Amino acid sequence: MAGWSEKILDIDLNTQTYKTYPLDMEMAHLFIGGRGLGARLLWDMVGPEVDPLSPENVLIFTNGPLTGTGYQTSNRFSVTTKSPLTGTVLDANSGGFWGMQFKKAGYDVMIIRGKSEKPIWIEIKNDAITFHDASELWGMRVFALTQKLGQNNNKRNVLCIGPAGENLSRIAAIMNDRERALARGGPGAVMGSKNLKAIVIEGKDRPEIEDRERFKFMLYETRKLLAASPLTSQALPEFGTVVMMNIVNNIGALATRNHQQTQFEGAEAISGEELTEKYLVKNSSCWACPIGCTRISRTEKVEGEGPEFESTWAFGAQCGIDNLPTIIEANTLCNDLGLDTISTGSTIACAMELSEKGYMDSDLRFGRADQLAPVIEAMAYRQDVGSDLADGSLRLATKYGHPELSMSAKGLEMPAYDPRGMQGQGLLYATSNRGGCHMRGNMLGPEVLGLPKLIDRFQVQGKSSFVILHQNSNAAIDSLVLCKFTNLGVADEYFARVLSAVTGIQYSTGDMIKVGERVWNLERLYNLREGFTRKDDTLPPRLLNEAPTDGPSQGWVVQLEPMLKEYYRGRVWDENGVPTPKKLAELGLANLM
């Protein structure tokens, strides 16, 4: 069927063998691809008895029916696994070129099971799958390895782990195309636990499109809409995502020094305006993306992609550091070592607070730009103080007797937005199925930017309906898989139309939202099966009890409890946050209970 290749590649590293078999198309229609399909497959394969870093955990790489078609931003792909950081269901998705190549190799899904006895890398050229010894590659950093294995955009694309993944850091990323990352929740550690260093893909098949004329019209319409929106045609290309620094700081929602403050006096020095004026070399973009938000930045020491807003915040405001060149270098170093920048920066910030308060014996201090690079290196190699930080802030803070100083939700370090200044964002973090995250939905639009309409960011009542809408919509986009920035210029309706054109199956906007809701509920069921309960839908005590003493968010804490009750009702879950049989039946998930 057009859109899907209808084929799963299933690789067993224990025996270095593989098989292919048809994708269950009924499942594909219900979950589409990407995150949704990954979650559904994980449900069957990895239960509560499985340690995330054991051979029994799996890596499920998925693309979607739009991937590789040339539709705007149809470059993304996902990896799904049980997170070694949080123990929750995890999906991480990434752009670049590898996802397009994966689709062109003729597979919707690639499952990696087991563990190789020795380091290994896999080469895929459509039906030809080759296992290579990676003993000599083990220990290599991402940039050198990517080059050595023949990265060539559009022809041959490399996905790999760096030293952090090899050393099973629970905040290790899987990197693709040199500087793109499947970052959050530690998928790099799962890959490292399997002794799998890299997957290189060359694909040669163009994905089938059912209604090419209709698809061409959708391409034209989408191009027009993205060009007409000042967000996708001007704002993102001109200043990149880091342009958010000043506005989030202005409204008093920029988490600072491990969330001890909500405004950073050095925000201007690490802003998008500063980056563009002094360090930007040029823009870059993922495959089939007309937006081009990627920055190529240069300092005296490095030149590389980024940094994005969240990375700049994590090493900047969160660590009290206003030295932009050092932040750019820290970002590049994380990419080379294969570390999640948000979790890395926030874990360092946690260590800085633990140390300043005398709970931890180290010289880490807020504002010390000179400490960033050495501690990041130490984390990737589990050396010295880095061995304590390599598994994220919650394990670190727990070890030193103060878990409340980990700025995480379900163990995943939260991003830049301090929810005391954005109440809806607090509910999002608390209920996110993969932990504290801004990519499962983001209230930045309605609460700050007025997208599509401004709502009071301190308001509590009624906020859950916006959160649910965003969560469902994002789950649908993650299942297609497209870049969420496309949604700034193109309404959900267009995604349903282009999916219909590609597959020949008629999808409505309502169908897409239903897919998102189905995915969200399935992920919830997975976490419940893992033992998560209502008490895990929470935030660090600081955000619930300690109000900022100055700035625009002065006096506010997150009013989580009333929002959570309203949220459960809105989701048609019971008072303990368990989806009701009625809701599961409506979503076609009743058979999973």
Place this chain on the structure above:
Amino acid sequence: MPLVKLYANLRKLAGTKELPITGATIGAVVNELVKRNPPVGEVILENGKLRQYIVVTLNGHNTIDLETPVTEQDIVAIFPPIAGG
């Protein structure tokens, strides 16, 4: 006199990051700003109203009501269309 802070490409258009501007309301301040810097007006106003996606904050609080009064000590921040994550 209220202080107006400008961000992103508004800085290039106005040739400054911030400037003091007299006015009793947000609207009066914006009108004076636009009078002094017509290119800024092209970006932020349409038929005398704020364009979609323009964010104005008064001391860090979003405001869309141009009649909102301002005082001498207030800071009015104006952001052109921006996005990120």
